[in-house]
Amino acid sequence: MSATTAPIARMPRAVARVWVKHLLCFAFPLLALSFLSTGPHPWYVALLWLLPMPLVDWLDHKSGAARHEPVPDAPTAPFDAILYALVAIQLLNVVLLGRLFAVQSLWSVDALVALLLVGGNSGISGIVVAHELIHRREAGMRLLGRLMLCTVMYEHFYTEHVRGHHVRVGTRDDPATARFGEAFWPFLRRTIPGQFQSAWRLEAARLGDVDMPWWDPRMRKSRVVHGIAAEWTLALGMLAVFGTSAFLMFLAQAAYAILALEQVNYFEHWGLERTERKVRPCDSWDTDSSFTLFALVGLSRHADHHAYASRPFQQLRHWEESPKLPTGYFAIGYYVTFRNDLFQELMTKRLRERRLGPFATAE
Numbered sequence: 001m002s003a004t005t006a007p008i009a010r011m012p013r014a015v016a017r018v019w020v021k022h023l024l025c026f027a028f029p030l031l032a033l034s035f036l037s038t039g040p041h042p043w044y045v046a047l048l049w050l051l052p053m054p055l056v057d058w059l060d061h062k063s064g065a066a067r068h069e070p071v072p073d074a075p076t077a078p079f080d081a082i083l084y085a086l087v088a089i090q091l092l093n094v095v096l097l098g099r100l101f102a103v104q105s106l107w108s109v110d111a112l113v114a115l116l117l118v119g120g121n122s123g124i125s126g127i128v129v130a131h132e133l134i135h136r137r138e139a140g141m142r143l144l145g146r147l148m149l150c151t152v153m154y155e156h157f158y159t160e161h162v163r164g165h166h167v168r169v170g171t172r173d174d175p176a177t178a179r180f181g182e183a184f185w186p187f188l189r190r191t192i193p194g195q196f197q198s199a200w201r202l203e204a205a206r207l208g209d210v211d212m213p214w215w216d217p218r219m220r221k222s223r224v225v226h227g228i229a230a231e232w233t234l235a236l237g238m239l240a241v242f243g244t245s246a247f248l249m250f251l252a253q254a255a256y257a258i259l260a261l262e263q264v265n266y267f268e269h270w271g272l273e274r275t276e277r278k279v280r281p282c283d284s285w286d287t288d289s290s291f292t293l294f295a296l297v298g299l300s301r302h303a304d305h306h307a308y309a310s311r312p313f314q315q316l317r318h319w320e321e322s323p324k325l326p327t328g329y330f331a332i333g334y335y336v337t338f339r340n341d342l343f344q345e346l347m348t349k350r351l352r353e354r355r356l357g358p359f360a361t362a363e
Contacts, residue, residue: 012071014071015074015078018071019082022082022313024294025082025124026089028121028124028125029124030089035113035117036093036096036114040100041109046109046110047109049117059291060292060328060329061331066318067288069318070317079313082297083132083144087129087133089125090121093122097249101243101245101249114249120256120260122253123256126151127258128296130146134149135162135309136310136312137310146227146230152258153231153232153255154231156228158227160199162309163202165195169274169284170272170283174269176191176195176265178265180358184263184336184337187262192262200224263333263336264299264333267332267333267336271348271351271358273356273357279307281321282303282321282322283303285322285325288318288324292330296329298314298316300329301316302322304317304319
C-alpha cells in the first residue's frame with residue numbers, strides 16, 4: 001500500500017502524534033454543532049455555550065510553542081480526511097442554523113450566541129478550511145473550497161487570494177496587506193471593496209478585457225460571477241426553505257466570519273514591505289502558538305505557506321526568520337479589534353527589532 005493511501009491505523013507513530021493534535025480543529029465546529037442541534041434554548045441555557053470562550057484565549061497564551069518540523073513523506077490521506085470532515089460539519093451547521101431560526105426569533109439570546117459561535121466557526125470551517133482547499137492542486141478540493149466560501153458569501157476570495165494576494169503581498173498594490181500605522185477599521189473599509197474589485201478585474205482580464213462592463217456577454221464565464229450566483233442561490237434557498245429569520249441569520253453569520261477573516265488578513269502582513277520579487281519568510285507574520293497551529297489547520301505557519309502555497313497544512317515548516325506575533329491568532333484578534341493602539345505598539349517594537357517594514361533601512 002502506498003504512503004498516500006495508508007490507513008490511519010498504520011500511520012507511523014510520529015505522524016499519528018501530529019495527526020491527533022490536529023484533531024483540535026474540531027473543537028469549534030462541534031461546539032457550534034452541539035448548540036444548533038439542541039436549540040431552541042432558554043436564554044440562560046444558551047449562554048452556557050459561551051463558557052468555553054475565555055478558555056480559548058487562555059490556551060492561546062499558555063499552550064506553548066510549536067517549533068517542530070513536519071514528518072517527511074507522511075501519508076496525506078488521514079490529514080485530508082480532517083478537511084473533508086470539517087467541510088461536512090460546516091454544511092450541516094448551515095442547515096441546522098436554518099432549522100433553528102425557522103422556529104426561533106432573531107430577538108433572542110439564541111441569536112446572539114449563534115452569531116458568535118456559528119459566525120466564529122464559519123471563520124474556521126468556512127474560511128480557514130476553504131483557504132487550505134483552494135490552494136490544492138486537485139480540482140475537486142478547490143471546488144470544495146469554493147463551496148465553503150459560498151457559506152460565508154465571500155466566494156470571490158478564491159480568485160483574489162490565489163491570483164491577487166499571493167502575487168502582490170507586501171506591496172501597495174495588495175488590498176489585503178495592512179500598511180504600517182494603519183488601524184483595523186480603516187483597513188476593513190479599504191480591503192473588503194478592494195479585494196472584490198481586484199477579483200473582478202482579474203477575471204475580466206482573464207476573459208480578454210480588464211475594463212469590460214458587467215453586462216458584457218463574456219462575463220458569463222467569470223468565476224466571480226459564478227460565485228455571486230452560487231452564494232446568493234444558497235442564501236435565497238435559506239429564505240425559501242426556512243424563512244426570513246433564518247435568511248437574516250445566515251447573512252449575519254457570514255458577515256461575522258468575514259470580519260474574522262479580515263482580522264487575520266490585517267495582522268498577517270501588517271507593516272511589512274516586500275523588497276524583493278520573490279516572497280521571503282520575513283514578508284509574513286507567524287506565531288509559534290501551539291493552540292493556534294492545531295486549532296486552525298496550520299494557518300499560523302503563514303511564512304512557509306506564502307513560499308509554497310500548495311504545500312498541505314501538515315507539511316508547513318517553521319521559519320525562525322519570520323517575524324513573530326506577540327501571541328496566538330485568537331488572542332491577537334482581541335488586540336486588533338479592541339486595543340488597536342496596543343497592537344500597533346507591540347508590532348512596531350517587533351518590526352524595529354527585526355529591522356523590517358519602515359525600519360528595514362534604518363541605521
